[in-house]
Amino acid sequence: MNLQKKVDSLVFKSNNESIETIICMSYMDNYDIAYSDVISFFSKEEIKYFENIKYDKRIKSYLLGRYASKNAVGKLLNINKLDEITIENGILGQPVVYEKSGSGVQVSISHCNNIGISIAYPPLTSIGIDIEKIDSEKYDLLYKVITDTERMLIEQHDIRDRHWMLTLMWTAREALAKCIKTGFTVPLDFFSIKDVFEKNQIHYGCFLNFTQYQFMCFEQKGYLISVVYPKKTELLHGGEKSLKLKEAKV
Template sequence: MYRKGVIPLERKERTFMAGFCIIHKELQDLESITHLLHPKETTTVQALKFGKRKSSYLLGRYAAKKALSILFPTVAADSILISSGIFKFPVIESHHIHNTKVSISHCDTIGIALAFPESHPIGVDIERVNEKGIDALKSVINDQEFNLLTSYLLPSSVCYTMIWTIKEGLSKILKTGLMADFNILEIESISKEGNAYISTFKNFAQYKAVSYCIDEYICTLVLPKNTSPILSEFEEAITYRLEQV
């Protein structure tokens, strides 16, 4: 099962378009769609020995190919190679696709990908709320950041997980992965607008985050602060997809 669509990214000077895909599939179902893979991706999958790593890889590649198909509907999925940069960020290799990036995230049996023009960065992250993982998250989240969410009466596990996804989404734009000091990614403000939580950053004022809490999951998009994204299609898709898990 998957849903895909478009996110218009409105700015004063122009509107950019991003494609998205949200997928929910078990490993046995993913193995039946390997025809979408580039030959080098097939080789990579065959070398993965553990089911969880294989599932994560396939979820990401499948979602990314479907997101790219929104922007490039005539390009065959198996002609696109999504490799990894030296810091593990996804890199598109294709004779037909240029100046385009993807951001990928996966958790459990869910994969999410965004395809967008290089001139307009976006990062995405999704995490399951896990009480057992709070201690690890506390090490990269300060009290001031946590207190930004206390007025919304959210469980502490939700607060910590949301803040983590916000920082992780920004790190994907910066292409630092988990190697950066997360204090640099400090959150300055969080407010609630409709179904979403909007965040800004202390040291990266040019960006903002849009976060959704859906059952046991938190999904966050990070994008330029002065962009007005039209997220109705994405919000509907992610709400529907995650509620089916």
């Protein structure tokens, strides 16, 4: 099958309790994929939805997102048959997971170009993920929707790094919107970033209004991936290596 994946475990700690999550990146070299490959991992409900999608861009994003999220859920719950997992859209467009055990596991999904990414996590926490391509041509457009505080953070960097920082801010905002399951249904200024710092080649930061959350951001071959998670939670030692997703040929 043309769809490929890379799966890693991220373990967080909260109140001395370990929280295992699974992050999965899916990707395709080209758009050519056999229908038999699709129905091998889609549930009956997903096949019906898929057959009614009209536009190629949406078909691709649905394939990548569902393949990544179902592999993440399957790995977390030890489910080998992906067609036993159904991921539907909730009232606000958020992904909702259905599987036989009724574990309550949740996922966050993002996609960009030929890449999909998802993180599966237990219901006792809340996590959001987003991926964006670093594209200097989008600089002016994105610069218009950030706050003065965020502009000051960007201007502290060299000119050549400013579009990188702007992409970081956009992915962190998107990941937060997915984490709290609202999407951008509220003013964008609500998602304003307060601070950003770097540690071990990963950028971390916090938000001005949503002080209960923090984010991490890392680069993967021209793309930035942001993960938002509760501030009272920390990524256990060794997580930086998992975040690099070194085997993914994106």
